[in-house]
Amino acid sequence: MWNYFLVWGWMIEKGVFGIVSHKGVVKGDWYFQVVNLLMIVFLVLLFCSILKIKSSIFRIILIIFIFYIGFVFFYVNYHSYLLAVKNNIEYERYLAIQGRYLFPVIGPFTVLMAFSFLHWFRNIYIKILIILLMGFFFVYNDFVTIYKNYKSWVFDTSASIMLGKDNVVVLSNIGDTSPAELFSLKYEEELIGGIAIYASTYGKNIEGGYRVNVYWSNCSSPLESVDIKQISDNKFFYVKFNQTLEPRNVYCFTVEKTSDKDIITLPFNAEVIRDHKKIIYNILDLKSLKLLDE
Amino acid sequence: MNSLYNIAVQPDKDYHVGVARVYKKNPWKIFFWKANDVKIECDDPVKYNPPVSTSPFLYHSIVGKIWFVTRSLRITSLIQTIFGLLTVFYIFRLAQLLTDDKWVHIFALVIITNIPMFTYMINYLSYDNLVNLAATASIYYLASFIKFRNVNDFLSSVSFVLVGLLTKIAFGPLAVLIFVILFFAFWGKKHYKFKWVNVVSLWVLIVIFGLFYARNYFNYKTLLPKINLSIERDCK
Numbered sequence: 001m002w003n004y005f006l007v008w009g010w011m012i013e014k015g016v017f018g019i020v021s022h023k024g025v026v027k028g029d030w031y032f033q034v035v036n037l038l039m040i041v042f043l044v045l046l047f048c049s050i051l052k053i054k055s056s057i058f059r060i061i062l063i064i065f066i067f068y069i070g071f072v073f074f075y076v077n078y079h080s081y082l083l084a085v086k087n088n089i090e091y092e093r094y095l096a097i098q099g100r101y102l103f104p105v106i107g108p109f110t111v112l113m114a115f116s117f118l119h120w121f122r123n124i125y126i127k128i129l130i131i132l133l134m135g136f137f138f139v140y141n142d143f144v145t146i147y148k149n150y151k152s153w154v155f156d157t158s159a160s161i162m163l164g165k166d167n168v169v170v171l172s173n174i175g176d177t178s179p180a181e182l183f184s185l186k187y188e189e190e191l192i193g194g195i196a197i198y199a200s201t202y203g204k205n206i207e208g209g210y211r212v213n214v215y216w217s218n219c220s221s222p223l224e225s226v227d228i229k230q231i232s233d234n235k236f237f238y239v240k241f242n243q244t245l246e247p248r249n250v251y252c253f254t255v256e257k258t259s260d261k262d263i264i265t266l267p268f269n270a271e272v273i274r275d276h277k278k279i280i281y282n283i284l285d286l287k288s289l290k291l292l293d294e
Numbered sequence: 295m296n297s298l299y300n301i302a303v304q305p306d307k308d309y310h311v312g313v314a315r316v317y318k319k320n321p322w323k324i325f326f327w328k329a330n331d332v333k334i335e336c337d338d339p340v341k342y343n344p345p346v347s348t349s350p351f352l353y354h355s356i357v358g359k360i361w362f363v364t365r366s367l368r369i370t371s372l373i374q375t376i377f378g379l380l381t382v383f384y385i386f387r388l389a390q391l392l393t394d395d396k397w398v399h400i401f402a403l404v405i406i407t408n409i410p411m412f413t414y415m416i417n418y419l420s421y422d423n424l425v426n427l428a429a430t431a432s433i434y435y436l437a438s439f440i441k442f443r444n445v446n447d448f449l450s451s452v453s454f455v456l457v458g459l460l461t462k463i464a465f466g467p468l469a470v471l472i473f474v475i476l477f478f479a480f481w482g483k484k485h486y487k488f489k490w491v492n493v494v495s496l497w498v499l500i501v502i503f504g505l506f507y508a509r510n511y512f513n514y515k516t517l518l519p520k521i522n523l524s525i526e527r528d529c530k
Contacts, residue, residue: 016411057392057437064433064471071467099411100422104429104458104468106412107385111392114401119393127397131404138408146410 004081007182007217007250008073008097013039015099017141031141033220038134045116058115065108072101169266171210171257178255178266180219194226196236197255200265206231209261212239212253219252228255231264310354310419311367312340317351317358325351325506329525336529346526348510348519352460353421377423378416382406384430391437421461428458429465432472440479448480449492456499460506463518 017035050062077097102109117134118127169178183195197212207230214223224242231237245251255266316332317323326332326347334342346354361370382403389402406412416423435451438444455472458465510517 016409018410055392057441060437060440060475061388061392061433063475064468067471068468075467100415101464103412103415103422103426104465105433106406106409106426107381107388107430107433110385110402110406110409111389111398113405114389114398115392118398118401119395124397127395127401131397131401135401135404135408138405142408142410142413146414 001078003217003250004078005073008077010218011097011182012099012102015097016102017099034137036220042113042116045120046112049116049119053119061108061111065105065112068105069102076101169255170263171255171266172263174257174260176257177213180215180252180254182217182219182250182252194238194240195253196238197253198234198236198267199231199255200267201231201233201262202265203233204262205233206262206264209257209259210264211256211258213256214241214245215252215254217250217252223251227258307419308340309342310357310421312338312342313346313354314357314361314370314419316342316346317355318361319358321359321362324355324502327509329521332526333528334526336527338527341523342526343523344518345521345523348514348521350421350460350462351506352457353424353462356424357419371417371419374416374419374423377427378412381416381423381427381430384427384434388430388434388437391434391441425458425462425465428454428461429468432458432469436472436475436479439476445488446492448476449488449496451476453492453496453499456496456503460499460503 013032013035017032046062049058053059117130121127121130170176171178208227210228210231211225212228213225215221216223223245226239226241228237228239255264257264312334316334319333320326320331323331329345329347332346334346357370357373360373361367364370385406386399386403389399392398432451432454435447435454439447439451451472455465455469459469507517510519513519514521
């Protein structure tokens, strides 16, 4: 359950502090690292507040907040996850985990967060400094980011959703990285080869210039990075791992553009899934890669 | 930024617009008593699931009536922003209830107005906006009732809970919790000074709530029946 909770928390965070929808806005991993830090600090401060604050209003707001989060986690999402595991339906394991489903308690969350960060300080200037710093972070990553990126948003960049449903990502500049995508391996197979990922190259055969970064399920602890040898148009390209990944685990990957090569698109969308059943496969070797394209 | 409107598409937009359109064509109906009164066009490609007549209707009913008056979906969509702004207002008021520190109030405003998914969501048609408003308002009035013991806050909290339940059944667990807290908070209070507008609006909501869910239960033996969707189509 702990692993599931970490994945759930990550996806909720992306769904609250990112935009998870039919299309979304790409944000760098550094943004979510800062958000992770803020959430950890918030939870610690909240816990300290629980021990100190005797206000009935505080406790009522806190009870409502914790109850609803707990209900959604245990009764809705974790229950669905266990059913999907039991029925061996991989795609449904992380279904319906959306940050907006927690928005009925967005009021308590906001008030508790503001209260937890500020009420420890009597000095007005410290409070103003906290508001300015965090306010700048939030404003920059909401309004300013959308304003800067909405044109590319029109042309099919998006935030990531578990297993790539309805995502289309374009990597055009050096350093562009696809949003972290969670994937899991079939439980009955032990991975000894690698994974195959679907990509489009607008008719080009691209050799090198891209790298696949694999992480643990938190999408921040690195596992390994593999340079991609060749990417062909509308085909799966092969990523051979140096170490064996274990089945039944959830991992995370990004695709990164490392040199000034042609553009690729990672069309992780429903149409590709419909045509190819998946957008990534765990495969044994290059021979089985050819089977995917037949 | 104008183009942002066209590309900020949520996955279930077609459903919400479709149901709102049904209510736009029937502006005098609060909700459909009979499934075959809905009369969706036979070749309408949208899948109206959950059914229009048996699922919570309040949001689509309101949007449909506004759309009937304004004749423009874009102008009608501004209702989302109104719901969103009211949600922000109640969060501000909740912060004021919790503490007198004005910096906490300001900080709460800064946070909520810059949570990306929230600011994005209040710009598209979805019943989530009304549910979020109902939840935030009912929590605010609950807290206000506990603090000031004004029975009008109690009535307002109950009213907003009913609004939430008439909008989306997923509001149910939160509604139960709020009702439980209200019950214990109200227990033992003997003197009531209430405003008639609160009482009348609450009774209207209770009647509509009772009619809607009682009809579902007595006709279909469940609060949210899954009926044959073709009954709501007008296929001759």
